Amino acid sequence: MAVTPNDPQYADCVRGLNTRYIGTPESVRIVNCTDQVVQVVQEAVTYKKRLTVISSGHCYEDFIFNPDVKVVVDMTMMNNVYYDPAMNAVAIESGATMLEIYKTLYKQWGVTVPAGFCYSVAAGGHVAGGGWGPLVRVNGLVVDHLYAVEVVVVDANGTARAVVATREANDPNRDLWWAHTGGGGGNFGVITRYWFKTPGATGSDPRTMLPRPPHDVLISAIAYNWSSLTQDQFTRLARNYASWHVANRGADNPNRVVTSYLLLNHQSNGQIGLITQVDATVPNAHTILDTYIAYMQNGVTATHVPLTNRMAEISPMPELVQARQLPWLEATRMLGTTNPPLNDPTYRAEYKSTFMRGNFPDNQIAAVYRHLTSTAISNPLAGVQFTPYGGQASVVDPAATAIPHRGAAFKMLWSAQWIDPAEDTKHIDWMRRGYADTYADTGGVPVPNDVTDGCYVNYPDGDLSDPNFNKSGTPWYTLYYKGNYARLLQAKRRWDPLNFFHHRQSIGTT
Template identity: 55%
Template structure:
């Protein structure tokens, strides 16, 4: 540690007592307010981790081992009021700053060769009821399983967030937040009341702003930008505040959705040894046609949720998961009807089972037992697509070819086909920054491997099979009657590369469609210096 850093740490320690009241002040902030911070550095409450510190190697990489960084400083914060001084310090010194939430970023937006300062949110993870906001506050470093446990065990409620247990709330919410309850309760941002963001204005002044969905809030556009605009674009999110639209009262148990008490779940496994091309195409088209037919937000079938994880032939298996709230009328009948539709004309599964289990147990089972989603030693390449209509035969055949290519032997290669529609479709495209409300289901390409020597082969598999699937539209799922763009929480730098995106749609049109111009206006208003940026961040308007 340098002399300057020791002095900074000393100032940090001395500021602890004086700054203690800052937490209470921040917690009492009113909706639609902005707090400007002074220019002194002495109110910072955390010292940097530097390359000389033993914990440094673990703090300069995320879950995707392809991406690492060599920053001068990593600040592991544990309170929202610690963030603004670090941002101010980076602004004054002109250093490149990025933010880690849970570390699940697919691309190099946080960890890259240019970053000089990283704010690590993982210890800033409190979840509590904020009486002034009449909302449940969740700090940006909280991970999904901690959120689910606290909300359900304490108040009997939940948020319709993601499946993987260790995803951080900071980026997950900003990107829209898809999960198991998407058809039943919508996206996580459909329940977002407010967001607290540290921003930098044109003069380099650092402000902490609480922006709400209230129509009269002067910062409402900043709230809107965090309902699917993606992380790393407008400032540093420190806290989210959740209260469902139309919810009233002061008890947290009245403010958010109640999940199923128990779920009736089904699991099926097909073997590639018995799966023909015709069977496979029929399976994919059956899944897609059911979701297209059952997209309505008012249909009772919105209670049915299902995904398929199709592994490469070298793995040998294709998995299907489905569940329904066991307490809803005709739960067993709805699940059986879905399963019959899915399996119609397809070779029988070699294994199938149903069980009933409590909601939180189901979340833990599906969120913690998938090694590929949680292994910190793997490298990865990812791609996504929203789908409005049933797979064309050409698209389904292309996915079959992807899963049966003989020039690669990696049992980790897979494509996940996951549900959309239901209550998600009740929200207009422009009401949130995430615009894919007309999609019926979505796709995720996942290539994961351990050895850097295998980078080229695995990246090529993802790129080539994705391009093959959407060959009729320039190699990407352009917004049209069939496809509907890409999911910003599954970022893909190749969308910016003409070698892989041969369409007339730029990367931002695939993520944001018509909402991009409004996001640019928010960028100009709250980050006019483009201080917060990465290689696919929202651009300032020209």
């Protein structure tokens, strides 16, 4: 179905999560099956119309909605999750959102995929970019369980067709599968569905094909009031998080059952948050949680208090100042859906990212503190989130999948959200200055070294390809892909030789 500017639903079809980017395409094509996608792509190729794809609208940049785009393929109606006996794997269409996926997999078969935190992110772009999630330390990345992908591609003759690529060693299309294990969305074609089956899984029972999540989890939510934190204590808190994750990033480390988020909000928020989840079914789960929180408290004289302020992707949770045990699916639903910005159509935003291998040098953490206490803005929804990595994610060879940051201990999401378009420059400049200041010794970006390890392609940042902001001499594609870029370039040349699928930070053909 084509939705055009004359249709009443058009305005709802040309915007995503970040309302800085609202599109004006000639049409949005709502598709229901792969054959329809092939038809739409072929039409766009024939008439030389720029085409992009949306699965849930969570792209942080203007890669989907910008003035050059004439046709948008909307995948939201392709959202089925089912067992496919022909492939002997669990199929997930690219429009299926995380909460839909988790509910279907768990309620039907008691399994899951270690995918994202936010309930409304869809599989399409999330999986293609590597797919980090809160079970990363126990089960790895979602792409570590990816068996196959179906992609509508365009060949050198301008012919659109659907191709299925698997991880099987003898599959002649295997490079297309590999490119979708972290190569990012919008590069090779339109992803219509994925199939998942954990390597080594045998038989034809979906209940044994994918990881089983914890039956129950312990959830703790505490906060520190900014008014009680000195710079030294702020620094200690951040370094405690970093040192714990560096020390406990091994695949067999018993503390891999800990998932923790440190939310370093701008001081105008009033609080800094620490959200922690522990598998409640492991022996001594309460002790593991208590020991972790004690480690975080080491050297911090400020007393932690209930988390009463909304911060980043977390709503107030004062009831969790004492840890509570909840069923896994309920805890996942609660943490993933209590996020006002994901349900508010007025928010504008800017984002940046960092993978961390080591602890913070003095100048980096001092710069973070300086910008979180800056009076240039007053924005409770601005800050830096620390999220866990390592564990089972570190088992996989960096070249085995397209996402290469297997040695990272944790990652950072720099974010700011606001409502008034007149404040765009203020908040974007604040973000750019803070990021550049933090990585001043490496040209304003987190180049791969012993401390930092580049950037996460699922948190795309157009500034990385702008020499005004990236002065490191390290190209954007190295920050995202490191040594895997050459292989991604080969896949691009084979599967999209006309460079039909592109955006302003896509993999090229030269």
